[in-house]
Structure formats: C-alpha cells, structure tokens
Amino acid sequence: MQPFKIPESVLVVIHTPALEVLLINRTDAPGYWQSVTGAKDSADEPLEATAVREVREETGIDCRPGTPLHAGLADWTIENVYDIYPRWLHRYAPGVTRNTEHVFGLCVPAGTEVTLDPREHTAFRWLPWREAADACFSPSNAEAILLLPQFAR
Template sequence: MTQFKRPESALVVIYDNQCRVLLLRRDDDAQFWQSVTGTVEAGEAPIQTAYREVWEEVGIKLDPVNMPIQDCHTVNQFEIRKRWQHRYPPGVTVNTEYVFSVCVDGDLPICLTEHTAYEWLSKDAAVKRVWSETNRLAIAQFVPERA
C-alpha cells in the first residue's frame, strides 16, 4: 500500500550572522531552489519537524537551548505543484506550511542528503532564487537586513 504524504510541512529559513541565506537545490528539479522544508510526520509538532529536517537535510544538529529555531508564527497555505500531487491522498491539492527561522554559523559544514547543491546567498539574491512564493516571503520577512 502506498504511503501518502501529509499535506503539512515545516519551512526553515537558515541564515548566518552576515545575513546570508542557505538555499538548497532539489534533486528532482534543478531549477527549484528552496530553504529546508519537510513533511510534518504523524504525532510530530511542526517545531519538531523543523529540527528534524535541518538535521536530515543539511546535517546541522541544532540545540533548542543554545541555538534555537525561532517560530515565526506564520502559517501559509499553498497549492501543491501538480507534478507532486500524486504523493498526497487523492483530492488533496493544498498544503499547510509552518514557518521557522534560525541563525547559524555560516562556517558550519553542510552535509546534503536530499539535494544536489547548496549556496549561501545575500538576502536579495535568495529572494530572487527561490521557487516558492511562500519561501520568498519568509526570507524577505524573517532574515534581518545586513548591518
């Protein structure tokens, strides 16, 4: 039996103290750049998803005490790309996305597991590069301006 994805996800905008944004290129679409994102699993709170996905996708183990992920208190809904709708239960066309952000040391090693490339970009360049409108808005709103 096919396991469908839940139409709930966490988006984690990662930036460093120079206000550069970490973007990842998807392995199934070379034109699709994004922040860390992943499905909220059954029994998991969105903040737990955020910590898990940062670890799984880029290999950064965040400590909720010393390097906490910030809940941006933003929830988006967006239409799931038609090419990915088969991954969700029949009739599901909308995803609910919980937005988070975190500032990390830009020199931390990045270990990709689900993506083909990463780049640290200026806030403006990142806004222009990401595919998703909700990702664009999250970067614009939650990454500070460079001092």
C-alpha cells in the same frame, strides 16, 4: 508502499547573523532552489520537531534541543496555505490539493558545515537575503526570506 504525505509542513529559513541565507537545490527538480522544507511525519508530530528533523535530514545541521544551535531556532508564527504543485500531488492522498506550511528561522554561525542528503538535494549555496529570495522557485519561500530582517536576532 510509502504512506501518503501529510499536507502540513515546515519551511526553515537557515541564515547567518549577517543575513546570508542557505539555499539547497532539489534532486527531483534541478534549478529549484529553496530553503529546508518537509512534511510532518505524523499528525501529532510537533512543528518544532518537524523543523529540527528536516534541518538535520536535509543539511546535516543539528539544532535539536540541548545543542548550541537550538537557541537559534525560532517559530515565526507564519502560516502559508498553498496549492500543491501538480508534479507532487501523487505524494498526497486522493483529493488533497492544498498544504499548510509553517515558517521557522534558524540562525547559524557563518561557516556552518552543510552535508546534503544526495537523495534530496544536489547542491547548496549561501546568498545575501535579497539574492536568496530572488533565487527561490517558491513564492512563499521568497516571501519568508524577504521577512528575514524583521525576524533575525
């Protein structure tokens, strides 16, 4: 049996210098376009490590420390606390109904190769930031994308 998910996660807005945003479509929820998201693997996993791991797992983009893209990773120091969608509550321990999400940005060059994990996502697309915000199913994801111009380097 898989252990319960930790109700602390990251949201990583991957974008180009021209503010085009990468959105990925969930396998378990067709039409649910989003940025990279994922829960901590352990309570003591640093948030930056969670962000780096999730970006690599979900998109194949390597932004680990020591790689050229690591300099583009930024903790936006934004926390969103929200009710976990009912369809995904079974992944959490009984009684857990809220998640704390930490927002990061990752600036990558235009044309950065994306390799999806087919177990998690079926498609990707790059959109101008306003269009990307409109395409997100998650309100916190859309709000983060709308803040992109303030955080872009």
